[in-house]
Amino acid sequence: MKVMRTLPFRPLCHLLPTRLAGLSIALLKATALELAILAGHLLLYPSGILPERRQQPLALPRHPSAYVPVDMETVTAEGSTPVEPAEEGAPTEADAPRLPAPDKPPVLLLHGFIDNRSVFVLLRRSLAQHGRQHVESLNYSPLTCDIRTAAALLARHVEEVCERSGRDKVDIVGHSLGGLIARYYVQCLGGDTRVRTLVTLGTPHGGTRVAPLADAHPIVRQMRPGSSVVEELKRPAPGCRTRFVSFWSDLDQLMLPLETACVDHADLLAQNVRVTGIGHLALPVHPAVAIGIRQALDAEPAEGARAADKAGGGLTVA
8 A cells, every 4th residue: 555645734825935925924914804894894884974963062160069950941942041040159150160171182083085984983982082072073975076175175174173162273083085185174275273183094195006997086086196186285385384194004905106105295294104914994993003093193293393204103013
């Protein structure tokens, strides 16, 4: 009887050079994670179609004895509420100690192409759990065909948020196209007076060449290298007051070339953070990236620093 020698099974990547094999495994893991996130996002997508209810500013804290119970049935037709005077000697609102206002500005979340606010469910929860009391998401229509139009909508929304919150600055986190819309608002529509920090996640700042067949959509053409919008963002922006933090992934399938997701502008205070190990859809979802976003929002811009510190940061997601 002839005995056949059995060879141990080895994956095909064993035949590849070590560096290439490691990249292939990382790419497979990232792709599997992207598919899982896509499936979960499709389930959540309907919940984010309608605009969210806008947050109202919190009332100033008062001494408990200064509050008077009010029967809701006594509210007048004009919307005013009759309030009985407090007892003599009770502290009034003017006498009550006032807590210092939160020093963190409101955060606006802006989604990407053909998406909605549901993509930020986990990031929003993370921000709220770590002290961000005012977080809002802005939906722009999937039928939007112009980045400039979407930036004008964002400008109006920022003004509303500042009016409702009593703050003169906001922070913005934009995923993919959302980051490009926010940057256009900051650079070209005077948004640097309102936006303290702009964080972008997988945003094609220099334009992306991926999926050429998608050029049928006007807004996709505006995200191509050399488009009028991309060229407009390359113009000088002296005195721009907004701080930029761009998270870009070395496994982002939608950024071609990958470095297009970096902010490269001599007049902008910018930091580019390389994320290793995840793809495009995972950027607004992964908890490690959420930590990086919180750190970026909590940091204070260095006085006089400019784009020389662009390459100062990295994040490895295993």
